[in-house]
Amino acid sequence: MTQANASPEQRLNALKTTLEDKKLIPEGALEQVVHDYEEEINWHNGAKVVARAWLDPEYRKRLLSDGTAACAELGFEGIQGEYIVALECLPNTHHAVVCTQCSCTPWPVLGLPPNWYKSPEYRARVVRNSREVLRELGQDLPSDVNILVWDTTAETRYIVLPLQPIETIGWSEAELLKIIGRESMFGIAQVTAS
Amino acid sequence: MDGIHDLGGMDGFGEIIVEKNEPTFHCQWEGQAFALNIVAIGILQKYNADEYRHALERMNPYDYLNASYYERVFTGVASLLIEKGLISKRELVSKVSGHYPLARPNAVVENNSKDTPNEAIFSVGDRVKVQDIHTPGHTRMPAYVRGRQGEVIHVAPYFSFPDNAAHGGTFRKEPTYHVMFTSSELWNDDEANSDAVIVDLWESYLEKVL
Numbered sequence: 001m002t003q004a005n006a007s008p009e010q011r012l013n014a015l016k017t018t019l020e021d022k023k024l025i026p027e028g029a030l031e032q033v034v035h036d037y038e039e040e041i042n043w044h045n046g047a048k049v050v051a052r053a054w055l056d057p058e059y060r061k062r063l064l065s066d067g068t069a070a071c072a073e074l075g076f077e078g079i080q081g082e083y084i085v086a087l088e089c090l091p092n093t094h095h096a097v098v099c100t101q102c103s104c105t106p107w108p109v110l111g112l113p114p115n116w117y118k119s120p121e122y123r124a125r126v127v128r129n130s131r132e133v134l135r136e137l138g139q140d141l142p143s144d145v146n147i148l149v150w151d152t153t154a155e156t157r158y159i160v161l162p163l164q165p166i167e168t169i170g171w172s173e174a175e176l177l178k179i180i181g182r183e184s185m186f187g188i189a190q191v192t193a194s
Numbered sequence: 195m196d197g198i199h200d201l202g203g204m205d206g207f208g209e210i211i212v213e214k215n216e217p218t219f220h221c222q223w224e225g226q227a228f229a230l231n232i233v234a235i236g237i238l239q240k241y242n243a244d245e246y247r248h249a250l251e252r253m254n255p256y257d258y259l260n261a262s263y264y265e266r267v268f269t270g271v272a273s274l275l276i277e278k279g280l281i282s283k284r285e286l287v288s289k290v291s292g293h294y295p296l297a298r299p300n301a302v303v304e305n306n307s308k309d310t311p312n313e314a315i316f317s318v319g320d321r322v323k324v325q326d327i328h329t330p331g332h333t334r335m336p337a338y339v340r341g342r343q344g345e346v347i348h349v350a351p352y353f354s355f356p357d358n359a360a361h362g363g364t365f366r367k368e369p370t371y372h373v374m375f376t377s378s379e380l381w382n383d384d385e386a387n388s389d390a391v392i393v394d395l396w397e398s399y400l401e402k403v404l
Contacts, residue, residue: 003292003293006290006293008264011270011325015268015272022280029229030233033229034228035220037219096201096267099202112228115213120201124207127338128202128388136381137210148390149390152337154334155351156394183212
């Protein structure tokens, strides 16, 4: 009979202590990486990009013509952000992003991706049944809205620029940052004023 | 490889669960699994990102689907560091009570030794067909576009060809293209209700439709 798997935590610890015993991990290196991705490299950066694009038409133009440079302008660049493309939602065009083969995400602006994005369910279904998937997740898009699904199969990394709710025109950046959620920048949620 | 990881368009999967205010890591070992991979690629430089992706793809399909994301991450790291000779399987197994799943062995693949092209072959507006390629190794060409026709909508920069890089092959860069496929080109049943899918593809995966 096949033996049951050891717990993930036990297996991870076995790997980590084996490497530590061989002095292969520089002191503090793991803690530094965890700190960077928990505190600095996360989706709040992307929300700043979106808010800025909503507030500043010139920035919006730069973001849509050269996403990498426009994100770098705000200080967001680095690993998994070598070529960032921003996808502009319009009243008749919606964008959703997936990585059907794994989990590619523009880390500098969206951070490490959430579990739903990495789940077999989302990866299998959204390329084939995007309208149904989006409806299930709370976005019932009218039939005249074209849905484009972007599969992150090479090195381009996508961030969705969601539609700005009309009632938020004139809001400050701080107010906008309170309503821009992570999921809207992957395209599976809309931004709402409340 | 036509592996379990290549999930696009597969039927039978159910509800997508979105966790509200999901943290970056749910517990300490998840963060350490992620960090170990970053350290192994960036500091130890014992393998590259394509070898890492392929190590996950080489997991036994049962293990792949049963594992959480960060379990797959450290299974890939452990497998590669054993294959590269830094640690041994015995060292890991001796520290746990239970089975320690690892990736299955690498396939022997054909190396693409062509020079890096001087300029992109395709341009925006070109009709292209995804070649009928079946490699036992790593590829970023999802099976659901194999043999299908689409339109180039954007020429993206040159990037390292992953089918080589994952197997210690010649380092070569190629243009990548955003190719738009209509849903009806990919799936012709009534269930397919996506309007279009854009897939990012290396030049070697494509041929021109005349």
